[in-house]
Amino acid sequence: MDILASLFNGILVALEPINLGLAIVGVIVGLFVGAMPGLGSVNGVAILLPFTFVIQGFTGGATSPMIFLAAIYYGAMYGGAISSITLGIPGASTAVATTFDGRPLALAGKAHLALVAAALASFAGGTVSNVMFTAFAPLLATVALSFGDPEVFALMLLAFATFVGLGGDDIPKTIFSICIGLVLATVGFDVVSGEPRLIFFDITGFSHGIRFLVLAIGVYGIGEMLWTINTSRYGSSMSNVDVSARAIIDAIKDFRHAWRGTVIGSLLGFFVGILPAAGATPGSLMAYGVAKLTSRNPGEYGKGSIDGVAAPEAANNSASTGAMLPMMTLGIPGSPTTAVLLAGMVIWGLQPGPLLFTNQPDFVWPLIGSFYISNVIAVLINLAFIPVFLWMLRMPFTILAPLIFVLSLVGTFAAYQDMFDVWLMVIVGIAAFFLRLLDYPVAPAVLAIVLGPIAEPKLRQSLLFSDGDFMIFLNRPIAGPITVIALILIFLPLIKLIRDKMRQSA
Amino acid sequence: MKSIKKLVFGAVSMVLAATSVSGIAVAGGHGWEPTKPIDFIIMAGKGGGADKMARLMQAIVEKENLSNRPLVPTNKSGGSGAEALIAASKASDPDHTIMVTLNSFYTTPLRQPGLKIDSLSFAPVARMAEDTFLLWVHKDSGLKTFAEFLAKAKADGNKWVMGGTGKNSEDNIITDFLNENYGLSMKYIPYKGGGAVAKQVAGKQLNSSVNNPSEALGFYESGDMVPLVAFTKSRLPMFPNVPTLSEVFAGGKQISWSYFMQRSVVGAPGMSEKAQAYYTDLFAKVYASKDWQTYKSKKSLMGDLMSGDELKAYWADQIANHTKILKASGAIK
Numbered sequence: 001m002d003i004l005a006s007l008f009n010g011i012l013v014a015l016e017p018i019n020l021g022l023a024i025v026g027v028i029v030g031l032f033v034g035a036m037p038g039l040g041s042v043n044g045v046a047i048l049l050p051f052t053f054v055i056q057g058f059t060g061g062a063t064s065p066m067i068f069l070a071a072i073y074y075g076a077m078y079g080g081a082i083s084s085i086t087l088g089i090p091g092a093s094t095a096v097a098t099t100f101d102g103r104p105l106a107l108a109g110k111a112h113l114a115l116v117a118a119a120l121a122s123f124a125g126g127t128v129s130n131v132m133f134t135a136f137a138p139l140l141a142t143v144a145l146s147f148g149d150p151e152v153f154a155l156m157l158l159a160f161a162t163f164v165g166l167g168g169d170d171i172p173k174t175i176f177s178i179c180i181g182l183v184l185a186t187v188g189f190d191v192v193s194g195e196p197r198l199i200f201f202d203i204t205g206f207s208h209g210i211r212f213l214v215l216a217i218g219v220y221g222i223g224e225m226l227w228t229i230n231t232s233r234y235g236s237s238m239s240n241v242d243v244s245a246r247a248i249i250d251a252i253k254d255f256r257h258a259w260r261g262t263v264i265g266s267l268l269g270f271f272v273g274i275l276p277a278a279g280a281t282p283g284s285l286m287a288y289g290v291a292k293l294t295s296r297n298p299g300e301y302g303k304g305s306i307d308g309v310a311a312p313e314a315a316n317n318s319a320s321t322g323a324m325l326p327m328m329t330l331g332i333p334g335s336p337t338t339a340v341l342l343a344g345m346v347i348w349g350l351q352p353g354p355l356l357f358t359n360q361p362d363f364v365w366p367l368i369g370s371f372y373i374s375n376v377i378a379v380l381i382n383l384a385f386i387p388v389f390l391w392m393l394r395m396p397f398t399i400l401a402p403l404i405f406v407l408s409l410v411g412t413f414a415a416y417q418d419m420f421d422v423w424l425m426v427i428v429g430i431a432a433f434f435l436r437l438l439d440y441p442v443a444p445a446v447l448a449i450v451l452g453p454i455a456e457p458k459l460r461q462s463l464l465f466s467d468g469d470f471m472i473f474l475n476r477p478i479a480g481p482i483t484v485i486a487l488i489l490i491f492l493p494l495i496k497l498i499r500d501k502m503r504q505s506a
Numbered sequence: 507m508k509s510i511k512k513l514v515f516g517a518v519s520m521v522l523a524a525t526s527v528s529g530i531a532v533a534g535g536h537g538w539e540p541t542k543p544i545d546f547i548i549m550a551g552k553g554g555g556a557d558k559m560a561r562l563m564q565a566i567v568e569k570e571n572l573s574n575r576p577l578v579p580t581n582k583s584g585g586s587g588a589e590a591l592i593a594a595s596k597a598s599d600p601d602h603t604i605m606v607t608l609n610s611f612y613t614t615p616l617r618q619p620g621l622k623i624d625s626l627s628f629a630p631v632a633r634m635a636e637d638t639f640l641l642w643v644h645k646d647s648g649l650k651t652f653a654e655f656l657a658k659a660k661a662d663g664n665k666w667v668m669g670g671t672g673k674n675s676e677d678n679i680i681t682d683f684l685n686e687n688y689g690l691s692m693k694y695i696p697y698k699g700g701g702a703v704a705k706q707v708a709g710k711q712l713n714s715s716v717n718n719p720s721e722a723l724g725f726y727e728s729g730d731m732v733p734l735v736a737f738t739k740s741r742l743p744m745f746p747n748v749p750t751l752s753e754v755f756a757g758g759k760q761i762s763w764s765y766f767m768q769r770s771v772v773g774a775p776g777m778s779e780k781a782q783a784y785y786t787d788l789f790a791k792v793y794a795s796k797d798w799q800t801y802k803s804k805k806s807l808m809g810d811l812m813s814g815d816e817l818k819a820y821w822a823d824q825i826a827n828h829t830k831i832l833k834a835s836g837a838i839k
Contacts, residue, residue, distance in 0.1 A: 046579075049561060050568040057569075145709035189585040191698050194617075194673030196585060204592050208584030330708070331724040332701045339551075343558045346720075347565055349800075353724015354708075417580060457698070464695050465667065 010365030022068040030075020038411020040092030041076030042336040062348035067370040074374045081118035089221040094280040094316040097288040101308030116251035118313040123379040125314030128266035129321035141329035149461040154482035156455035161489035162289030181448025205420030221408030222429020261291045261307030262314045269315030273322020279335030283319030284312035538780035540575040547605040549590040551583035560606040600774035601781040629773030630817035632789035636766040636809030640733040652735040653756035669703040669712040682835040688757045719806035744806045
């Protein structure tokens with residue numbers, strides 16, 4: 001009961017006018033940076049970090065500044081879905097998986113369904129993770145600590161296994177696509193050997209590695225636009241959407257069909273989020289993969305499945321709350337955004353670590369209380385503005401296409417202020433278009449680029465531990481079962497293929 | 507409501523300040539003042555020790571209104587600082603480009619002569635602190651002293667695993683030093699950041715680490731991680747019971763050795779003398795601020811403010827020292 005009392009007090013503090021006001025402003029700022037392609041929650045919190053000193057000077061404590069930044073983080077997770085669905089460009093890297101089904105739904109004139117599902121799934125994901133965070137934070141910190149290198153690698157292997165099912169039925173082409181992604185993921189400086197790899201033509205831009213966001217905008221901004229130009233030869237508007245309140249209310253009722261994706265996303269997202277090194281982007285991609293893998297109609301995915309929108313959206317909100325856990329209890333950021341939040345906490349004079357909950361209850365509980373409040377604010381604001389977002393879709397494609405092109409260029413530059421990234425983004429976009437023309441699935445390559453840089457060092461660090469013995473992935477209590485499940489998933493299609501062949505010949 | 511409006515307004519103006527030119531002018535007695543936002547390159551990724559410090563410096567400048575133009579931080583972490591060094595040396599406007607550096611400021615150009623970077627070509631602005639290193643183990647290891655550590659690590663051979671930030675980094679240099687001088691064969695596993703290393707020790711995935719105090723502080727306070735020895739010249743005020751390496755007799759010998767990481771602000775090569783004077787003065791004010799002094803003592807940072815020719819001489823000394831260390835470990839020829 002102690003926890004409930006603390007939480008109740010925390011919520012009361014979070015509801016104080018100044019804190020409530022900051023949460024509302026934060027959510028709106030977050031929605032905006034989240035919806036802008038290229039800008040994500042990390043840019044939002046980094047740009048506004050200095051402003052928190054103004055707040056701190058005003059209120060005295062570290063609580064209000066943190067509530068403000070956390071609200072931006074929350075809002076951005078909601079906002080990312082907006083451009084993913086309406087424009088087909090992921091608003092942030094965490095919303096890439098949302099484009100997989102959100103975009104087809106929008107093209108089919110059902111953008112309102114997708115936007116409502118995204119908002120409600122985000123709310124559900126946020127709520128589930130808030131409850132788990134409140135109830136089990138110290139316990140979960142221990143779980144996160146027990147995940148060593150082999151465990152994280154086993155988990156990544158499991159994620160790859162779910163991808164094999166992501167690319168449609170053509171498994172060789174899916175594997176080829178994963179391999180392209182993995183090769184691109186190795187560009188840059190290697191952590192383990194400290195040596196540069198694949199720095200083509202000695203171009204400095206390659207030394208920091210190929211940034212995920214650059215690829216995502218290239219593939220889904222430029223590549224998608226070229227594809228639309230290629231397939232639709234009419235100058236008509238992209239789709240006819242219903243912007244009436246009635247349609248929105250019907251869409252809210254329809255959301256019950258997305259319960260499966262929402263549940264998978266909320267739980268998986270939280271779990272991936274609490275592991276340092278992972279974060280919301282892999283969380284949302286994995287949730288999409290698992291939702292598809294366990295679905296009764298996997299054929300619907302990629303063509304406009306509501307579950308396919310709900311799973312990643314529930315997961316990215318759930319994971320972003322989850323990522324707060326290692327940041328606060330272990331002092332390790334699970335994502336770039338929490339890294340900036342961590343820097344903020346240190347600057348405000350707090351020491352993140354296992355004792356934070358005991359030593360700083362006046363900071364921790366109002367912050368957790370504000371998670372609940374910000375989540376409610378975000379879903380209300382988002383639902384209220386859906387008709388406005390839908391108006392964007394009424395624009396004729398002749399206006400929308402240049403707009404997407406400009407947003408892709410500006411967004412890529414805004415993310416890291418590097419012209420190299422902009423050129424690379426355009427090249428990637430054109431390459432993605434041709435891959436798609438040749439019927440290669442692009443999504444597995446995108447996923448491989450997210451997970452490759454996490455999986456590869458973990459694999460090599462594990463093998464350094466074991467002196468090159470691969471049994472380290474099988475003979476540890478947590479890593480073992482995960483590896484076995486992953487291997488079964490990878491070989492399942494192969495077994496199916498052989499069984500079908502045998503039946504045919506029989 | 508009025509206060510909220512004020513905050514909203516503040517937020518909006520802060521965004522404007524961070525992205526474009528800001529308005530608040532400060533009267534200064536210098537001949538030179540920045541005329542546009544200052545590019546503030548951070549030689550490391552977001553969330554690490556260097557990043558936290560850089561953002562604190564930016565915050566102090568903002569809070570105390572020390573500059574008429576904002577510092578705009580950009581993280582360039584690629585290739586152990588190679589990306590940042592190249593970006594700074596190719597800066598189109600050296601008078602508006604400054605960088606926060608660590609020891610990779612010397613080691614990366616030494617290890618990668620192909621970069622054609624001369625550390626001494628950068629303008630010395632201010633050494634803000636020297637970060638310190640301690641040897642950490644998990645409390646469940648039962649080890650209480652450096653001598654016990656040596657005995658255990660020696661017995662375990664290459665089953666004793668030390669973690670650190672990156673290959674050929676500061677952590678690797680210290681590990682090599684211990685292996686070589688005390689006849690150990692500890693295995694070194696590189697990770698991406700100091701926080702991740704501390705977590706692996708706290709989770710008992712690694713046997714030991716040589717984290718900076720700021721990285722291990724949370725786990726030290728909770729009692730999970732125990733410091734055994736400090737690689738400093740004198741005992742750290744925060745860890746009065748932890749001896750320095752130089753004062754312990756262990757493994758049959760007593761070795762006087764210390765190792766630090768500089769936390770310095772440098773100007774891009776080609777910066778004018780007037781601009782250099784401006785930044786030297788700016789960071790002297792940051793150094794003197796209460797916030798910086800509190801941070802310095804809380805995170806066990808050593809080293810006094812150093813600038814100008816004195817800082818340049820310090821770099822030359824450090825470069826010679828690191829050349830020796832890297833040659834001894836075989837990292838360079």
